[in-house]
Amino acid sequence: MPTYHEIMTTDLSALTAAADRWDGMAAEFGKREAHYGRAVHGVSMGQSWQGLSADAANARFDITLEQFRAAQTEARALASLLRDAHTQFVDLRGAVRAVRQAAFDAGMRVSERGVVSHDADRQGGKGKATATDAASWQQRLDRAVRAVGDADQGAELALAAVVVDADVCDGTLNGFNSRALGDIEKYEARAADEIAMRLSGGADLPGSDIAELRRVFRDNGDDKAFSRTFLDGLGAGGTIRMTNRLNDLIHARGGKRSGDFSAIESGLARTLATATRDTRSGWYKGWRADMRKAGGERIRTAFHDGRLDKVRGYQSLVTLMGKGHGYAPQFLEDVSDDIIAAERKNPDVWDMKGPYSGRRGGWFANDPLDGVLGVMSHDPDTAAAYLKSDDRMKYLMEERDWKVVVQERDGTKVSTYSDALDADDRAGFGAALQAAATGIDPSDRHGVFVPHSKDNDAVFRSSLKYLAANGDDFPASLREPVARILVNHGDTVHAAASSVDMSDSPVPQDRLFEVMKQVSKDQHAYGELNGGLNRTMVAEIHEPGQRNPEDSLIRAGRTVGFLEGSRAQALGDPDTAAWDDKWIFDRAISYLPVGSDDVQQGFDYVTDKWLADEQQRLDERAEDRSISIYRRRNGQLMAIAGEWQKAHPGSGGFAAQTTIERASNDGLARSTGVSGQGAS
Known part of the structure; x- marks a missing residue:
């Protein structure tokens, strides 16, 4: 060197x-x-x-x-x-x-x-x-x-x-x-193919060959000539076999070489991304056709032999894709659509003895559609373009069988098997849905609020439609992602929850209430929803140039009441509706718009009072389970009223407190009405 x-x-x-x-x-x-x-x-x-x-x-x-x-x-x-x-x-x-x-x-x-x-x-x-x-x-x-x-x-x-x-x-x-x-890269690809085929065939490679594979992927992963020549040498089936062999060496055998094989797998994923970037080429069309055939085939691996099971090609392909990034939008859509096509022919095509989650099994994409949606979530524009399709959303929300693991149940005489949800059910779909509706990659720790595109709004509204229709069948795994979506679209949610004229609501109130109710069945999801909407309400109160400043106070009260109604119906008896866990709320919410110092300070203040209300619920519930409906939100409401007075000096404190309390009761009544449990 x-x-x-x-x-x-x-x-x-x-x-x-x-x-x-x-x-x-x-x-x-x-x-x-x-x-x-x-x-x-x-x-x-x-x-x-x-x-x-x-x-x-x-x-x-x-x-x-x-x-x-x-x-x-x-x-x-x-x-x-x-x-x-x-x-x-x-x-x-x-x-x-x-x-x-x-x-x-x-x-x-x-x-x-x-x-x-x-x-x-x-x-x-x-x-x-x-x-x-x-x-x-x-x-x-x-x-x-x-x-x-x-x-x-x-x-x-x-x-x-x-x-x-x-x-x-x-x-x-x-x-x-x-x-x-x-072309140097074509010769490198041919040499790498020879090593890769020996590896896929079960050979134990010497250190020099392992080092050469690492080098060649490191040097050429972004080169189209190398990538296509290499994949041509393997073929679609050979690419899957190489992936399986690498994962056997990493997860079944383990040992000191695991890091080398992980690096090679990442290089292979990068090569796949480069080769498939031009989705209009004849090469891509031929490779996709080959993958459709290989994607449904069942294959033995050492790791799955231990579970007395086999894998299918698309499961291995998506496992590989999870190790890379930078895939072409059309490639992600094509893989997803091809997987759906396979599922429509056989809804149980991916069923395996589970579970496949956590450290021991979560690396494997046993649900390849959920897996590729997870990969897609890193590209919010692609996720939005894909999920804005009503046909796809209907399939994912209503028609698809998400029970992809087979569980054994011991009987008195014989054991029986039944389909079940995996422990990481809809993890990829939830991430893709969040990315598509918000425009932010959920895995990006530095992601910030971005203005919504037409596709973002379309996915948001489509989500409300289908999730509300699910009612109590609302997937538990989607509660937190949907809470973040609601908060990210906080202006729309706040306007709808506080709307008096239902025909003027930006989204149907009954749909919004049902979704908020289902989200509220999870303490952490409800915490994100409530805390995030605090930010939206405070921002509106501080909005300059208001012609009727009192409207922002009234709307805040109605939204708080609407939220309280969704929570009460989610947990049952409104006089005992509470959780047992200590409340922890992350104020650094990346999917919220950046506000002024006044808005941030007001948000912190209102959030503190809301958390105090929640802690009081826990304390009182532990003592005698006697919680007055008028105390349930009092601290939060009074904090909002105080923040409104700060933004609009000269207004009477008692009047503001009375106004927001009355509005909160009206919002609670409206939530009861749209839920079908009473008249508004």
Whole structure:
């Protein structure tokens, strides 16, 4: 592997100079071919020489003529490989230089050997770096240097392979290579295929082969030529077999090499993403057709042998996809639709002896549709485009059989088996639904509120429609994701919950109430819903330029009452409706709009009072289960009234308190009315 010093000082123009000479060599072979064809090969083709000797000579002359042509092919391929290497090395050396400059700008010194250290002599902003910073910059520089080494090994591999005669039937023992290629990555892919097929076949690879697979994926995972050549060599079925073999080595065998095989699996996933990026190509259409066949086939693996079960191709494919990212939107949609098509033919196609969740089994995508939706959740725009389809939403919400694990139940004489939900039921769907409705990747810790697109709004409204229709069959696993969706669309939810004129409500109040009621059956989901709506109500109170400021106070009261009604119906007797767990609420909600300091302070204040109300419920319930309906929300309501007075000075405190309490009762009554349990 080249050193930092070699990378920075080597004259790369020697590569292009050599390439020019090889092109010249190809031209010379072309001249020799033309001369040989006229002066030698042509003699055997004429009428003056006939018979057995002519036929024998002609056969030998044909081989020689083809060798002149093969020599031109090989020479041109060598020139192309050298230019390919030059381009790569120039780009990668530029990356090394960029890291060196960035380190210097950060107050570092980089030696001629590539050693990064803190430059204590430099002052000001550039000289405030620490030894820890130096170590971090050293790692970045080392990665850039390693990338050059990876490319160097790839070029060496290709240059060695291009001079090997690939046609064993050309009449020579080791002639010129008539099938020479001018692409380094294609040679790397062929070599990697050979190692991968041995691995998939059960061979224990030596450390050198494992290291080569890691290198080749690291160096070429974003290269289309490499990725497609590699997957062509394996085929759809071979890709699945390689995935299964890697997971057996990671999860069934384990051991010190697990990290290496995990890295190879991530590289394979990256290669898959790159190869399938152009979904309009003929290559993609052919590969998708092959995967449709392989996706439904049952295959043995060491891990699943221990469970006396087999896996299907799509389960393995989606397991692999979970190790990567950057998939084309159309590829994600195609895989999802193809899985649904398989399910429509056989609703129990993925059923396996479960469970598959947690540390021991959660890595495996036993429910491939849920798994690919989870992958899709990392691309909110794609999730929104996919789930805005009413046909797909209806299938996922109403028609699909989500019971994908088979549980054994011991009987008095014989054991019986029955379908059941997995422990991580709808985890992927919940994440995709949240991403599609909010525009935010649920896994992104730094995600922030984004304005809603038409697709986001469409998914939000479609979700309300189907989830409300589910009634008490509302999936428990969707309560928290849906709570976050409601909070993210807090303006719409607040406007609907507080609406007096039902025809003016932005979403049907009965649907909203049913969804809020079902969400409220989970303490944490209800906490996110209530806490998030506190932020929405406070933001409206502080909104500048209000023509009728009292409206914001009334709407807040009605929304609080509406929430209380949903909670009471969710938990039963409103006089004893409470949870036993201590209340914990995360105020740093990334899926809420960013507000002013006044809004944030008001939100914190109202939230504190709401949490105090909840704690009081717990205390009183523990004592005598006697909770006055008028005390249930009093602290929260009075805090909102106080915040309203702060935003609108000069208003009477008693009047504000009376107004919000009356509005809360009206909201509670409306919730009872739309639920069908009373008149509003």
